[in-house]
Amino acid sequence: MVEAVKRALNKISVEHIKLELLGTAYNSSSTFLGRLDPRMLLIWYLFFAITPWFIYNRTILLGMFVFMVVTTILSKVSPYIVFILCLGLVSQIGWMFLLSLFFGGGAESLLPMLTLTLKLSVISLASITVFSSLDPERLSDGLSALGVPDAFAFSLSYGYRILPTLLEEFHQILLSFRLRGQRPEKHGFLYLRTAAYYLRILVLVFYPLMLNTAKRSRTTVEALETRGYTYAVNNPKVKKLRLSYLAMQRRDWLFVAFTVVYIGLLFPLGAAVPNLLY
């Protein structure tokens, strides 16, 4: 436990988060999927995020799952994220299964739940594929092209801008608390005292941070005003100009065509062999 806390605190190290998060966020355009048109990818995602809910044919779901695994590999997602995803799915379904056994269910209750897992996997993998392939700029442009409010698109890239600054400031204030504070002498039962000390500081840091961030937001919003942000928001022409670089290219059409053909083939197959696996 204490190791875990230490590890977590180390992760909060400014440099680490900066490098890991921002580095990976902006390096995604090197993958195949990362070069595709963001609008197309988002619509593609919508399809795979919604339809699995309505499909109970295991063959079709399995086919989708295989497709998703391939795209996930193509998008070079970090194994860590996939691991977290699997862990989440397994533990959720696992507990459900154990409890249902307790309520008198049997092994047969496992099958419907496997189907649920399959659905959730397809959906999750689709979202991982798409959202880790798109760098923040392309994602926000894609969303904004599909009509998501500009404020969201702006906030997205502003988030990436301000995160290092916020982390830096957080780090400094945390340091101030720790330099002037006193850690409990004894760790207490299950390291509870130490954990409580750190959690308390973590909460308290936000008091000064709120005040400092308030000051910062004021200048930022004022500067946005002088930099024509409100002008842009009220001018649809600006949005067009900003998004003018988005264009469907050959590889986009190919990708769409492949998906359509694959899914198109999957459905008759599913109808013919509904119980391919179980």
Place this chain on the structure above:
Amino acid sequence: MSTLKTRYTLTQSQKMMIFVLSMSLYGLSNMFTELIPSIQLGPIELSVEYFAFIPLTLCMLFHPLYAAVGAAVGEVIFGELMLGQFGGLGELEKFITFSLAMYIAGRMVSDPKNRRQVGIAAISGVAIHQFCSSVIDIAKVWVGVEELEAVQGLAESIVIIEGVGFLNDVLFSGILFALLPTMYLVPRLYGKIEPLLGMKPRERNMQYASGSKSWLSPKLLGGAILLALIAMGAELLSESGWSIGEFELPGAESNEGMLIWISMLAAAVVAAVVLTVILRKASRRRQEAGQLDG
């Protein structure tokens, strides 16, 4: 030149400030809570679910709508997208229930100096959010598992898991990371943080911003309820699609192929409806905001 006399008006920029403030702070905290390890005791997870005190505090001190939406956006951006854990549409329901719960909590407070009021509002905010997400989670399994009733004990176990999760989140996270910090922060920040944004503090029992009708108007409450409906709808509407399928399923095996196409069509329609409603809502909100500025 015009001198603006209405003092309690929030200008467009002030709303933006609240939004940016709430987004960055809650987003940052979300990043940490994602990284803090949790203690797993069987199906019960003792975890720092979220630092709800940040949006709660801001909702109570400032205009709750912008603070609430800002926090929800912050969560999506910092806690999900940046950490590569974005769940896509699944986040939508979280987004809506969370901002709704925070908004309601903010509206419950009329006097930020009254600790009791602040405390009750804080814990209610968390409870509303956790309740909504539990209901949605249950609904998800309902939709996702074919013939739920056929499986012995599944329904009960889901309800138990969600119920325990709800209690844990409200009693553990809710008290430690929403109730106590909010009660500590709100009175302390009141009157201090507002001038930093160039605003006047919320007055006691002050009616919302601009003192204009628009905040209490049925339009807004209606909007809130509509948002809640969309949240439920995103999950539940699909259930109806499923039951249609089920009704006809025993009909004929050979029909299955066609049925799938029908359900896919239904899915597409649902998706389209949900999207347009959300987009409309957003643009309407923007216009509303614009009108408020005058």
Place this chain on the structure above:
Amino acid sequence: MDKPLLELSNVSFTYPGAEHPVLLEVSFTLQQGDFVAVIGSNGSGKSTLCKCFNGLIPHYYTGDFEGELKLLGESAEGKRVSELSRHIGYVYQDFENQLVRPTVLDDVCFTPLNYGLADYRERGLRALELTGLSGLGREFIWQLSGGQKHLLALAGALAMDPDILVIDEPVAQLDPQHARQIYDILRRLNEQHGKTIVVIEHHAEFIAEYCRSVVLMDGGRLRWQKPVREALTSVEELLALGIYPPDVTRAALLLRPDRQAAGEYPLSCEEGRAWFGRRADAVSAADSDSAANGRTLAAASAAASPGTGSYAAMEAAVSRAAAEPIVRMEQIRLSYRTIHKTLQPVLGGINLELYAGERVALIGNNGAGKSSLMKLIAGITAPTGGTVQVKGITVNGLPPERLSGMVSYVFQNPEDMFIDDSVRGEIAYYLKARKLADMDERVEELLQSFRLLELAERDARLLSGGQQRRVSLAIGAAVRPAVMLLDEPTANLDISTKQEMTRVLEALRGHVETVVIATHDMALVAEWATRIIVMSEGRIIADGDKETVFSDGQLLRRAGLAETQLMEMSRLLNLPQICSSLEEFTAMAEWRKGELIYGGSC
């Protein structure tokens, strides 16, 4: 040059809820092609005035506004900030907050893109070129140095190709070399590209060198607008308002008070060389004790300033021989990982010992490794190689909670140290956490010695810059550390507050054994330090007392630092020693202009 670009007539403004107007019947004309400095003490309305130009006042800050603004001959009434901003670029004092996009190119294109200009990319690239940032387009903003960020903020404003550029304190956070770089760019923009430039500036030396005219604000009124020479030679008037003209100009006033009316004072060292000469009877302070005494008498007003030069060096030498070092660093190396997964060395092979009673100035330009070195001593960062010992205890690897009794580190930004809601709370925090018995007396004592008694119950964040610094020093002193490390204690302060800082540093005596200051403020170094360590590119390139370091002009330039005017004058006039205060200088130099014509040629 004659066309009025912008005209304010009879403008008054009161912030909402404020009692007094912050601008009072201000009329002001900005001529095309001008380079204007706006000066005035804190709260005189300088920033408010500039925020009227692009309509931030009254559109953004709603308040009571009267008067009229004309831009390019047209009334600005009814125009929004975003419309007016097309013609006016604004660079904030806290410019970091005006950079809103993750990467450099994105940010610089942001404004033209917002205005829907199809050539936004070309505009952005050209602005980067004008500010010398070409090639950095794909970098993240957080990878830039402070100076580069400032240039980027400027580039963002330039991308719109505005007629007017307003820059609020362009050099407050920069070392002298980068400051000069900014002003050189501004001059080029002004002379070659015809931009009209308005700066809010405290540093009279820059005003003298670069600006054409000066606007003096006082209590919300525009007192006058004069050509730069006329403005800066009104030495007494400016001093009365807490504004400090260049050192040479002030020296001239001390030597020949009668010439002020004629405006015949030098503004720069170049001019000073023709105006002043070495006094025949000038003797170095180091030469004899009697001369030192004489100087002390002459400098009666500077009595508060510490015993300077060789005296202190001797003291230090004595204590060095007698005692163990307080801080010992052996073969310290430090490097950090970059985004490209390579290692970037910050410090290489540092060996250093600090002793009790020393007042150490750590100087060098931005990025020389000063802060890193101090963080190592403070135990906040761990070295990649080598050990750091404070009072015989190895500090690398200790948790911060265990460090504080030994070392205290005062951050550059005081706000990062404010964790409580009152000044008293801030100072007491450490003592309270340790439940020390004499807590209340110690807090009172500190409040007293840092003159914070009246401010004790206020929130430190809402204090002025100078007051915030005092609080941060008191917080550091509350720990009663062996070593106190101060990171740029005079950054972002106006000159009069800076001078006050030197006195505040005196208050540390008795609380702290050794004080280390990282700074590029040479005036502070000259007045305060007993030992100077010069750093450049992660190495210590010189370590010695004032005389040794300052007499080597080359050394400072190599470290990216600039001499103060007095130092430069001392060297130019071949004075027996490098002077650090006006009193020293006037005791050794004399007025020559118009009396000894032969010496006047350069």
